[in-house]
Amino acid sequence: MADAMIRMICPNLRCKAILSVPQTARGKSVMCKQCGMKIKIPAGAPAAGGGKKAS
Ligand SMILES: [Zn+2]
Secondary structure: OOOOEEEEEOOOOOOOOEEEEEHHHOOOEEEOOOOOOEEEOOOOOOOOOOOOOOO
């Protein structure tokens, strides 16, 4: 159920690595494997099939 991954692009313009982080990393920070930059994973990361706005 919860093994879908979130795909993020490293915000470091010199890196831009595509990182796959587990859903469980939402709201936490991960480190880019390529450049070592800390990336905050937003709790509401964009997932496939947006359209519903929950608040
Ligand atoms: Zn990076």
